[in-house]
Amino acid sequence: MPLRAIAYVSEASAGLSSSMLDTLVEDATRFNSLAGVTGVLLFDGQRFLQYFEGPEDGVAAVHERVRQARSHGEITELSRGWVPQRYFPYWGMRWLAVDPALIQQLSAGDWAGFARGLEQGPPAEGALSQLLGLVVRTLELPPPVPAGG
Numbered sequence: 001m002p003l004r005a006i007a008y009v010s011e012a013s014a015g016l017s018s019s020m021l022d023t024l025v026e027d028a029t030r031f032n033s034l035a036g037v038t039g040v041l042l043f044d045g046q047r048f049l050q051y052f053e054g055p056e057d058g059v060a061a062v063h064e065r066v067r068q069a070r071s072h073g074e075i076t077e078l079s080r081g082w083v084p085q086r087y088f089p090y091w092g093m094r095w096l097a098v099d100p101a102l103i104q105q106l107s108a109g110d111w112a113g114f115a116r117g118l119e120q121g122p123p124a125e126g127a128l129s130q131l132l133g134l135v136v137r138t139l140e141l142p143p144p145v146p147a148g149g
Contacts, residue, residue, distance in 0.1 A: 005053035006063055006080040007128070009107040010072040012046055021095060024071055028062075029092035037062045038088045040135060041095040042103055048072055049103045051131060052093070053086055078127070079111035087132055096138060106130060 021043060032038065032052070037059060039052030052062055067075065088094075109127030 002056070003053050003083050003086060004056045004059040004080065005051065005083045006059060007049070007051045007078040007111060007131075008066070009047060009049045009076050009078060009103065011074040012043070012048060013071050013073065016071055020071070024069075025093055025095045028065075029094075031065065032058075032062055032092040035059075035061050037093075038086055038091050039093055040088050040091060040131070041093060042098045042106070042131075043095055044098050044100040044103045046100065047103050047107075049078075049106055049131075051088070051128070053083055053088065076107070078107060087128070088135070096135070098134075102134070 025041065028041075032054075035054060035058035037052050037054035039050060042049040050066070052059065054062070106127050109130060111127045
C-alpha cells in the first residue's frame with residue numbers, strides 16, 4: 001500500500017512545558033495509532049520539526065489535527081509526497097529534544113529527495129536521511145531496511 005508523508009517546522013506556543021508536550025505526544029500517539037500513522041517530532045524548546053507517514057487518509061487526518069493544534073503556529077511545510085516504506089514503523093509518535101541548530105539545519109536542508117517513486121527505494125541523501133541518521137544515533141537503533149530489501 002502506498003504511503004504518504006509530510007514534514008514541517010513550526011513555532012511552539014509561549015509557555016509550552018515539557019509536561020504539556022509529553023501529554024500532547026501521548027494524545028497524538030493514540031490518535032496516530034488509530035489512523036495508521038507513525039513519525040517523529042523534534043523540539044528545541046521553541047521550534048518543532050515533525051515528520052509523519054502512513055496511509056493517505058490517516059496522514060490527512062493527522063495533518064488536519066496539526067493545523068488546528070494550539071500548541072504551535074507559523075507552520076511551514078517542508079515537503080509532502082509518497083514514500084516507498086515507513087521510516088519510523090514502530091512510533092505512533094515520539095519526541096526528541098534537540099539543539100536549535102539542528103532544527104535550523106534540517107529545516108534549511110534539501111527535502112527535494114524526500115518522496116521517491118515506489119520503485120526508487122529509500123530517500124536520496126538529504127534532510128530526511130539526516131533525520132533518520134539522527135534518530136538512529138540518538139536511540140542506538142538499527143538503520144531502517146530499504147524497501148524490497
